[in-house]
Amino acid sequence: MYIEKILPDIxxxxxxxxxxxxxxxxxxxxxxxxxxxxxxxxxxxxxxxxAKRGSCGLTIPIAAGITxxxxxxxxxxxxxxxxxxxxxxxxxxALGIGMKLGKEDLAIRGNFATIDEKRVVTDRRAGRIxxxxxxxxxxxxxxxxxxxKGIRCTIxxxxxxxxxxxxxGNGLSPELSENDPEKEGLPLRKIEVLKPEADFTGxxxxxxxxxVEALLAKIDSKAKTILLRGFSxxxxxxxxxxxxxxxxxxxxSYPMYKGLSRLVGMDVIENLSSFEEQVNTLLKLYDRxxxxxxxYKKTDSSGEDGNFRKKVFALEEFxxxxxxxxxxxxxxxAVTGDHSTPSLLxxxxxxxxxxxxxxxxxxxxxxxxxxxxxxxxxxxGIFPATNVMYLLLGASLKLNKFGA
Amino acid sequence: MYIEKILPDIxxxxxxxxxxxxxxxxxxxxxxxxxxxxxxxxxxxxxxxxAKRGSCGLTIPIAAGITxxxxxxxxxxxxxxxxxxxxxxxxxxALGIGMKLGKEDLAIRGNFATIDEKRVVTDRRAGRIxxxxxxxxxxxxxxxxxxxKGIRCTIxxxxxxxxxxxxxGNGLSPELSENDPEKEGLPLRKIEVLKPEADFTGxxxxxxxxxVEALLAKIDSKAKTILLRGFSxxxxxxxxxxxxxxxxxxxxSYPMYKGLSRLVGMDVIENLSSFEEQVNTLLKLYDRxxxxxxxYKKTDSSGEDGNFRKKVFALEEFxxxxxxxxxxxxxxxAVTGDHSTPSLLxxxxxxxxxxxxxxxxxxxxxxxxxxxxxxxxxxxGIFPATNVMYLLLGASLKLNKFGA
Numbered sequence: 001m002y003i004e005k006i007l008p009d010i011x012x013x014x015x016x017x018x019x020x021x022x023x024x025x026x027x028x029x030x031x032x033x034x035x036x037x038x039x040x041x042x043x044x045x046x047x048x049x050x051a052k053r054g055s056c057g058l059t060i061p062i063a064a065g066i067t068x069x070x071x072x073x074x075x076x077x078x079x080x081x082x083x084x085x086x087x088x089x090x091x092x093x094a095l096g097i098g099m100k101l102g103k104e105d106l107a108i109r110g111n112f113a114t115i116d117e118k119r120v121v122t123d124r125r126a127g128r129i130x131x132x133x134x135x136x137x138x139x140x141x142x143x144x145x146x147x148x149k150g151i152r153c154t155i156x157x158x159x160x161x162x163x164x165x166x167x168x169g170n171g172l173s174p175e176l177s178e179n180d181p182e183k184e185g186l187p188l189r190k191i192e193v194l195k196p197e198a199d200f201t202g203x204x205x206x207x208x209x210x211x212v213e214a215l216l217a218k219i220d221s222k223a224k225t226i227l228l229r230g231f232s233x234x235x236x237x238x239x240x241x242x243x244x245x246x247x248x249x250x251x252x253s254y255p256m257y258k259g260l261s262r263l264v265g266m267d268v269i270e271n272l273s274s275f276e277e278q279v280n281t282l283l284k285l286y287d288r289x290x291x292x293x294x295x296y297k298k299t300d301s302s303g304e305d306g307n308f309r310k311k312v313f314a315l316e317e318f319x320x321x322x323x324x325x326x327x328x329x330x331x332x333x334a335v336t337g338d339h340s341t342p343s344l345l346x347x348x349x350x351x352x353x354x355x356x357x358x359x360x361x362x363x364x365x366x367x368x369x370x371x372x373x374x375x376x377x378x379x380x381g382i383f384p385a386t387n388v389m390y391l392l393l394g395a396s397l398k399l400n401k402f403g404a
Numbered sequence: 405m406y407i408e409k410i411l412p413d414i415x416x417x418x419x420x421x422x423x424x425x426x427x428x429x430x431x432x433x434x435x436x437x438x439x440x441x442x443x444x445x446x447x448x449x450x451x452x453x454x455a456k457r458g459s460c461g462l463t464i465p466i467a468a469g470i471t472x473x474x475x476x477x478x479x480x481x482x483x484x485x486x487x488x489x490x491x492x493x494x495x496x497x498a499l500g501i502g503m504k505l506g507k508e509d510l511a512i513r514g515n516f517a518t519i520d521e522k523r524v525v526t527d528r529r530a531g532r533i534x535x536x537x538x539x540x541x542x543x544x545x546x547x548x549x550x551x552x553k554g555i556r557c558t559i560x561x562x563x564x565x566x567x568x569x570x571x572x573g574n575g576l577s578p579e580l581s582e583n584d585p586e587k588e589g590l591p592l593r594k595i596e597v598l599k600p601e602a603d604f605t606g607x608x609x610x611x612x613x614x615x616v617e618a619l620l621a622k623i624d625s626k627a628k629t630i631l632l633r634g635f636s637x638x639x640x641x642x643x644x645x646x647x648x649x650x651x652x653x654x655x656x657s658y659p660m661y662k663g664l665s666r667l668v669g670m671d672v673i674e675n676l677s678s679f680e681e682q683v684n685t686l687l688k689l690y691d692r693x694x695x696x697x698x699x700y701k702k703t704d705s706s707g708e709d710g711n712f713r714k715k716v717f718a719l720e721e722f723x724x725x726x727x728x729x730x731x732x733x734x735x736x737x738a739v740t741g742d743h744s745t746p747s748l749l750x751x752x753x754x755x756x757x758x759x760x761x762x763x764x765x766x767x768x769x770x771x772x773x774x775x776x777x778x779x780x781x782x783x784x785g786i787f788p789a790t791n792v793m794y795l796l797l798g799a800s801l802k803l804n805k806f807g808a
Contacts, residue, residue, distance in 0.1 A: 002487060003470065006487060010470070362433075363776065363777060364434075365777060366777070378780075379462075379781075381780070390470065394469030399471060403472060403490065404473040
């Protein structure tokens with residue numbers, strides 16, 4: 001991004017603290033019967049008061065019309081160009097179940113699948129086997145295949161037929177084609193080496209699959225092989241300390257967000273299960289960090305379920321607990337979402353996301369409700385999510401003057 | 405910038421005239437006791453009426469969160485990408501005291517400094533000597549060192565311990581390291597040649613410093629050497645005539661803004677000290693140019709002083725004199741600032757800056773006050789300052805259709 005060219009010359013450390021609160025999937029769409037969104041329906045006096053005190057706007061997660069996954073949406077909020085720093089599917093799958101990745105590790109997402117004697121894929125999900133069966137298979141495979149050619153294999157269950165595999169060691173490369181034919185009734189594809197640097201990795205993967213298939217052949221299961229997809233390593237990404245001179249903490253409960261935060265160099269606080277625990281942790285750690293990322297999951301999961309009422313309740317729960325942090329002396333607090341998840345669509349969406357920022361160095365505009373339509377009239381305007389970090393840095397006086 | 409790729413194909417000359425009025429450091433922040441900004445406090449009926457007649461918005465000087473210096477902020481308003489065209493510190497220092505620079509000239513900013521017999525810097529500002537003493541030293545040095553190896557030396561006092569030096573001649577290069585150790589108690593650094601093309605310049609500078617130190621050694625002064633910083637040449641930048649087909653005049657009183665205007669090919673009107681003189685000059689020269697840049701300084705200097713009342717008065721003074729130009733037949737008039745200088749912060753800031761543009765070819769929106777919060781609701785939206793010139797060109801029908 002344009003702005004990153006000059007950032008190293010102007011970033012400075014000071015004592016001021018920043019809080020970024022992300023309500024996952026915050027934005028919604030109007031309910032057909034009431035004409036009101038989840039935010040417009042919820043009773044959220046603390047968020048409304050926050051909006052009243054701050055500058056409001058809408059953020060565009062990636063670009064007009066583009067629906068983001070959680071990875072790119074969070075990277076954008078953290079100030080990284082989500083198109084420049086793309087995170088592979090294998091890495092996301094591994095981060096999503098809390099696997100820790102080294103810089104050189106190769107992460108892969110897998111499906112247990114059924115093949116016939118001619119190696120034609122007859123079921124890409126092996127009858128959508130249960131998570132329990134998956135766990136048993138993974139446990140057996142892990143015990144039998146701890147390593148291949150000096151490369152450590154870590155195999156973990158995700159859910160149903162899905163698993164994640166991480167290979168650790170030297171000389172690995174993601175430059176391989178996938179074996180998934182993408183349609184049932186077609187033969188398993190051969191995994192091709194796409195660049196010479198991946199020759200060795202190709203041998204490791206080939207031996208891995210041979211051994212997996214031999215082991216699965218001995219037992220009674222629809223799982224006969226693994227479709228391997230999303231070969232990837234984590235991107236080389238400058239961390240918060242290097243890029244922003246911020247000592248940063250992630251206060252999240254879900255593995256994916258913790259993994260993304262670790263990727264950008266945040267300290268990840270572990271063993272937080274409820275949002276109340278997260279808020280209490282923020283209160284407790286306030287003195288120890290310059291920057292806090294607090295992640296609230298329920299707004300997204302209820303939206304994905306298409307459960308409008310549940311999303312309204314999730315907003316109201318957030319609102320009640322949000323009050324507890326109102327006495328902390330942050331120089332800049334942003335409350336926003338990573339993307340919209342309208343209950344109406346039961347999925348992430350591209351719609352711009354409400355944001356309010358409160359800082360003694362910013363304006364209170366005339367927006368007094370924290371909703372999509374109110375924030376659209378705020379004085380921050382409608383702007384790329386990648387600007388959020390820069391607004392927070394500017395508001396907390398952490399950016400020196402550019403030029404004289 | 406994106407837009408510059410097509411500009412040469414569509415720019416056209418016509419008889420219509422453009423006025424760009426820049427109130428330096430225009431934007432502010434609310435006073436803690438009243439909750440109102442300088443613009444919201446000032447009585448500015450003419451500016452409010454102008455906003456009412458025009459299209460309003462907020463400009464982003466460089467990018468979200470980035471506080472600009474005067475150089476990049478003005479270049480942006482003039483339609484030049486301020487990150488692409490960075491102006492060195494030496495050039496800015498020289499322009500700031502009205503020195504004229506040729507394309508090949510090397511400009512340097514200097515500090516008179518004290519060193520001990522071991523060449524350790526004991527005072528980076530030579531006891532912050534008076535401007536008078538500085539002027540005496542500079543006069544002596546200038547007389548004794550008119551040139552070195554065929555390169556003309558021009559030495560000028562800036563203020564207190566600060567001076568500017570311009571070397572003129574062939575074969576100069578800014579690729580040298582600085583001799584300033586940046587901390588007292590450390591030895592003077594050796595000036596290193598960073599690229600072979602700067603070999604000759606390195607010799608010139610070395611001889612310059614040797615002669616300066618020999619001359620200073622003979623007199624009773626804390627100034628014993630000069631710390632040389634910000635070696636730079638002016639960027640090669642297409643001028644207004646070439647880029648926009650505009651014959652442009654700069655009506656400013658401060659040297660820095662005149663220097664920047666000269667850099668982009670404007671005719672600079674000299675010997676203007678009051679804003680009233682500037683306005684009268686505009687009236688007088690109206691027939692002679694296509695484009696006028698009028699610069700008003702007091703809003704910035706009072707903001708930098710942290711003097712809220714004085715900034716309010718400065719706005720009111722501008723407002724009174726602004727009325728005098730209301731009968732001129734400009735096709736497009738913009739009133740804006742280069743950046744914000746909130747009295748609250750006593751410095752430049754990153755906050756978007758109010759703008760209003762009046763043109764028979766534009767809309768009057770429903771903004772009727774020229775303030776930060778009102779302009780945020782204007783129909784120009786919140787947009788990069790580099791767009792201002794293009795809006796003015798468009799409004800004055802100086803851009804042909806792009807494509808058929």
